Amino acid sequence: MSNIKYILGSFGDPDEMMHGIEKLQENNIKIHDVYTPMPIHGIEAKLGIKRSRLDILAFFCGITGTVSAFALIYLTSVVDWRHNIGGKPAFALPDFIPIMFEVTILFCAFGLVGSYYASTHLFPGRAPRVMDLRATDDRFIIAVDAQENGDHSKIDGLLKEAGAIEVKHNERKYISYE
Amino acid sequence: MSGHNESILREPLITGNDITYAKITDDILMPVENKPNRAWWIGFIVSLMGATLWLVAVSYTFWNGIGSWGLNKTVGWAWDITGFVWWVGIGHAGTLISAVLLLFRQNWRNSINRSAEAMTIFAVICAATYVVSHMGRPWLAYWVLPLPNQFGSLWVNFNSPLVWDMFAISTYFSVSLLFWYTGLLPDIATIRDRATGVRRRIYSIFSFGWSGNVKTWQRFETVSLILAGISTPLVLSVHTIVSMDFATSVIPGWHTTIFPPYFVAGAIFSGFAMVLTLLLVARKVLGLENYITMFHIESMNKIIILTGSIVGVAYITEFFIAWYSGSEYEAYAFINRSTGPYWWAYWMMMTCNVISPQLLWFKKIRLSIPATWILSIVVNIGMWFERFVIIVTSLHRDYLPSSWAMFYPTWVDVSVFVGSIGVFFTLFLLFLRVLPSIAIAEVKLLLKTSSEQAKLAQIKEGHLDKAHVKEYVESLEKFDSVKQEEYAKI
Numbered sequence: 192m193s194n195i196k197y198i199l200g201s202f203g204d205p206d207e208m209m210h211g212i213e214k215l216q217e218n219n220i221k222i223h224d225v226y227t228p229m230p231i232h233g234i235e236a237k238l239g240i241k242r243s244r245l246d247i248l249a250f251f252c253g254i255t256g257t258v259s260a261f262a263l264i265y266l267t268s269v270v271d272w273r274h275n276i277g278g279k280p281a282f283a284l285p286d287f288i289p290i291m292f293e294v295t296i297l298f299c300a301f302g303l304v305g306s307y308y309a310s311t312h313l314f315p316g317r318a319p320r321v322m323d324l325r326a327t328d329d330r331f332i333i334a335v336d337a338q339e340n341g342d343h344s345k346i347d348g349l350l351k352e353a354g355a356i357e358v359k360h361n362e363r364k365y366i367s368y369e
Numbered sequence: 370m371s372g373h374n375e376s377i378l379r380e381p382l383i384t385g386n387d388i389t390y391a392k393i394t395d396d397i398l399m400p401v402e403n404k405p406n407r408a409w410w411i412g413f414i415v416s417l418m419g420a421t422l423w424l425v426a427v428s429y430t431f432w433n434g435i436g437s438w439g440l441n442k443t444v445g446w447a448w449d450i451t452g453f454v455w456w457v458g459i460g461h462a463g464t465l466i467s468a469v470l471l472l473f474r475q476n477w478r479n480s481i482n483r484s485a486e487a488m489t490i491f492a493v494i495c496a497a498t499y500v501v502s503h504m505g506r507p508w509l510a511y512w513v514l515p516l517p518n519q520f521g522s523l524w525v526n527f528n529s530p531l532v533w534d535m536f537a538i539s540t541y542f543s544v545s546l547l548f549w550y551t552g553l554l555p556d557i558a559t560i561r562d563r564a565t566g567v568r569r570r571i572y573s574i575f576s577f578g579w580s581g582n583v584k585t586w587q588r589f590e591t592v593s594l595i596l597a598g599i600s601t602p603l604v605l606s607v608h609t610i611v612s613m614d615f616a617t618s619v620i621p622g623w624h625t626t627i628f629p630p631y632f633v634a635g636a637i638f639s640g641f642a643m644v645l646t647l648l649l650v651a652r653k654v655l656g657l658e659n660y661i662t663m664f665h666i667e668s669m670n671k672i673i674i675l676t677g678s679i680v681g682v683a684y685i686t687e688f689f690i691a692w693y694s695g696s697e698y699e700a701y702a703f704i705n706r707s708t709g710p711y712w713w714a715y716w717m718m719m720t721c722n723v724i725s726p727q728l729l730w731f732k733k734i735r736l737s738i739p740a741t742w743i744l745s746i747v748v749n750i751g752m753w754f755e756r757f758v759i760i761v762t763s764l765h766r767d768y769l770p771s772s773w774a775m776f777y778p779t780w781v782d783v784s785v786f787v788g789s790i791g792v793f794f795t796l797f798l799l800f801l802r803v804l805p806s807i808a809i810a811e812v813k814l815l816l817k818t819s820s821e822q823a824k825l826a827q828i829k830e831g832h833l834d835k836a837h838v839k840e841y842v843e844s845l846e847k848f849d850s851v852k853q854e855e856y857a858k859i
Contacts, residue, residue, distance in 0.1 A: 203390075205817070228390065228559070229810040230586040240584050243591040253599070263515060267524040274526055289533040289610055293540040296603045300544040300596060304551055307592045308577065311585045313554065317578030319561065326581055327559040329390035 197223065198343060199323055199359040200333040200350035205231050207354030208331035212237050214349045215335065223334040226326035245303060245310075252302025253295045260294035261287060320365045330356075374818065377833055377841045381821035382477055383812065384850040385659040388820060390813055393660075394559060397807045400655050401560060405802060408654050413798045419791015426784035427502050435505050437781045443774035444764045448782040449503040450614075451756040452789060455639070456496035457538065457611055458632075458752060461604055462640025463489025464545060467552075468600035471593065476819060477668055479811040480660040483556075484651065485644050486549040487804075491796040492643070493542045495789045500538070502785070530613040537610040544603060548596045551589070554579045555810045608636040615759065622702035622763030625690070631683035635752060638676035638722070641669050642748035647797065649742045651806060658850040660807055663736060667847065670735045673748065677726030680755075684723060706762045710775060714758050721751025736847050821851060 202208035205227070215222055216237070225234060264287045268274065273281040308314060326332045335346055337360070347358045383393075405413075430437055440447055463485040470478035501507045513535045515525050525532045558579035561572035579585070612632035615623035645666065652661040691703040706715045725747050734740045761776050800806070817823055828838055842856045 224582045226581045227583075227586065228394075228555070228581060229813040230590050231583075234583055235587045238583055240587055243588050245588060245591050246595055249595050249599075264527045267515065268527050272518065272524050274523075274528075276526070276528060283528055286528040289530075289606070289613075290527060290536045292602075292606060293533070293536040296544060296599050296606075297540040299599050300547055303592060303595055304547045307551070307588055311588055313577035313579065313585075315577055316574045319558065319573055319576060319578045320580050321562060322580075324562040327555065327562045327579075328394050 193337075193343075194362045195337040195343065195360040196364050197322060197361045198335045198337050198340075198346050198350075199361060200335070200353070200355040201323060201325070201357045201359065202331040202333070202354060203329065203356050204354065205229075205331055208333060209234065209237070211333050211350055211353035211355060214353045215333070215346070218345070218349060220335060220340050220346060220349070223336045226322060226332040226334065228327050228329065228331070231331070245307060248306055249299050249303040253299035255302070256295040256298025257291050259298070260291040264290060322361065322365060323359065324366065374823070374827055377824060377827060377837050379819065380662075380664045380841075380844050381819060381824055381848075382480065382662070382664065382815050383659060383820035384662050384848055385820075386822050386825065386852070386855070388659065388816060388822060390816065393813055393816065394563075394809055396657065396659070397805050397809050397812070398560060398563070400801055401803065401805060402563070406654070409798060409802070412794065416791050416794035416798055419788050420795045421788075421791070422784050423788020423792050426781050426788050427498065429781055430502050430785065431507055435503060437779060439776055439778045439782055441774050441776070443767045443772050444761055444776040446503075446760050446764065447757075447776045448778055448786055449499050450760055451753065452786050453496050453499035453503070454611055454632075454756045455749075455753050456492045456499070456789065456793075458608065458636035458639045459643045459749070460489040460492035460496065460541075460545075460640065461608060461633070461636035462644050463487070463492075464541075464548075464600050464604040465637055465640065466644070467548060468597040468604065471597040472601060476815060477665055479815060480657075480807050481644065481648060481665060481669075482811070483549075483552065483804075483808040484648060484800075484806045485640075486545065486552070487800045487806075488640075488643060488647060488797065489545050490542070490549060491793050491800075492640075493538065493545065494796070495793050497538060497542065498789065498792075499785075530610060530617050533610045534614055537607045541603060541607045544596070544600060548593075548600060551592060551596070552808060552811075553804060555581060555589075556805045556808060559809055560805070605633055608633045620763050621696070621698040622706070622759065624699075625687060627683055627687055627690070631680065631687070634676045634679035634683065635722075635755060638673060638680055638726075639749055639752035641672050641676070642745040642752070645669055645673075645741060645745040646749070649738055649745070651801065655801070655806065657807065660812055662850055663848045666738070666741060667735055670729045670741060673726055673745075674729045677722060677729075677748070681723035684719065701766075702763055705766055706758060709762065709766070711758065711762045711765070714754050715762070718751055718754040718758050721747045722755060725751070738849075821845075825855075 200208075200211055202211060208225070208227075209231070212222060212225065212234070222238060225231075225238065227234075265282070269282045321327075322334050323330060323332045333350065333355075337343060340346060343360070350358050400409075435449075438447070438449065463482075466478050466485040467482040470482075501510050504510055512520075513525065513532065515527075515532075518524060554577055557572055557576040558581065561569055561576045564572055609629040609632065612628035616625060616628040618624060648661055649666070652658055688703050688707075691699045694700075706712075725744060728740075728744065729735045734744075765775060766773050824841065827833060828841075845851050845856060846853065
């Protein structure tokens with residue numbers, strides 16, 4: 192085996208890159224991942240990435256917020272420490288709504304973004320795992336694991352045929368660690 | 370991304386004929402990757418002087434108490450709350466552009482959302498400082514939080530709109546910050562991968578290790594959409610609650626049910642005006658004419674006409690209801706507003722907010738950059754006066770004529786306000802230097818479908834309806850960044 196770890200097909204156009212993915216898949220070559228400077232629609236279906244469940248989570252975070260806000264207001268101003276405000280009832284539900292709404296949004300947003308960062312491993316100071324520095328600029332990169340897929344010249348050929356501007360053989364997985 | 374083209378009838382969102390993905394990155398990162406020019410330094414030094422004035426004035430207020438302001442027993446709120454509502458209102462356009470226009474799939478938002486959201490965050494910071502300094506004892510500011518009785522105060526009164534406001538503003542600020550920062554991650558990663566040395570290390574920390582792989586992007590889009598979905602009611606709720614600070618009181622002139630929609634429309638109105646004030650200059654100085662085009666400017670002007678007209682209708686309705694209600698106190702409050710000692714403030718508000726935005730119905734004015742820029746400033750002067758009129762004229766004639774008073778600002782009042790503008794511009798100018806002022810990834814999405822060059826290629830293919838092409842070419846005449854001669858032969 193050679194030292195090559197990853198074969199990268201670097202495309203200048205998203206449509207050609209999509210074509211490259213199709214070509215590789217037709218030939219039963221497993222794609223490790225694809226790195227793009229912008230979101231490409233339809234790519235997740237091709238690579239078999241499941242639908243995100245973050246929306247469900249966001250809903251439950253929001254509900255938690257509603258319930259927490261209600262509990263806080265109810266337990267403080269109805270149960271624990273009633274204020275007598277002009278003899279009006281302490282349990283004034285309409286007055287509770289603005290805060291319940293705001294806390295719903297707050298919990299929903301923080302729960303959602305927090306779990307997004309956690310599930311995609313984003314946090315301050317994390318070492319960027321970058322295979323090609325131009326993947327955040329103007330190149331669309333298809334990465335193929337060279338150890339799993341033996342026939343390198345065939346992969347090169349397929350990528351070139353689909354329109355890859357260059358094909359790189361990287362001996363390290365992530366160049367950004369240098 | 371597949372082969373289908375956008376309708377030729379839609380105006381291009383990116384102009385220029387040599388735009389590539391690399392050029393988009395280069396153009397947008399130009400101010401971040403190069404040394405600032407003289408215009409930036411002049412702006413920054415002037416703003417920094419303003420910020421220093423703010424620091425002095427706010428410190429003076431903290432040290433001496435709010436007696437250093439021109440407030441008196443009758444007029445207990447004046448420039449402080451005027452400034453607070455003004456700044457919060459300005460912030461609203463950022464969320465509207467990033468959230469509401471995303472839900473409506475308005476792609477033109479892609480090149481203005483980043484700077485508008487930054488503007489939101491800086492405006493809310495300015496607004497929050499007013500809230501803290503008008504408390505009188507700012508070191509006890511934490512008393513607005515729901516803390517147990519042992520902390521000194523009782524549990525907060527959850528029936529009070531001022532407490533709702535604390536929840537609304539802090540939620541608004543933190544959710545806007547999350548939305549803005551999450552959107553920034555891919556662009557910070559772009560700067561990181563082009564930088565070297567210490568710069569790379571710094572941007573690496575702030576990029577959270579973004580790599581741009583498929584799963585991260587897919588989740589990113591889900592998160593953006595949900596955040597837009599929850600920010601839309603949030604932004605409407607924030608100014609609604611701000612208006613309830615007034616509307617739930619029993620002061621004639623404040624106690625009206627029209628306040629929430631009227632305040633929200635006014636907020637969007639002033640926010641878009643501020644976006645135009647900032648972007649018309651930024652687009653020129655930073656050379657972003659190809660991304661923030663005349664179409665963007667015209668669209669924002671149309672929103673200003675709409676919201677300005679809503680505000681105008683609200684003013685007139687309010688006046689009508691003051692008479693129609695038969696409440697003599699309410700009627701007096703409004704007669705006094707327009708003809709009393711503060712008549713000049715009222716008519717300033719009417720002229721700047723109701724009459725002058727109507728000039729934008731004229732296409733010539735709507736498409737003139739100097740006219741738009743001046744009008745955008747006029748609108749914000751008018752919106753400042755609106756809040757001043759609502760607050761001061763409703764308070765200054767108390768129920769007892771013996772307590773009638775006028776409000777005269779002191780140098781501290783003026784300095785806190787002028788200084789807060791300095792703080793805002795200091796933060797905005799720093800933002801332009803260290804972060805991309807346009808969402809790079811989102812603009813790249815438009816290149817293959819909505820750019821001038823993609824549409825030109827479509828025309829050259831020649832399968833399009835001639836009448837449609839003619840209409841499209843005519844629509845390009847307003848663009849200052851399009852080379853008209855290229856279309857002369859088509």
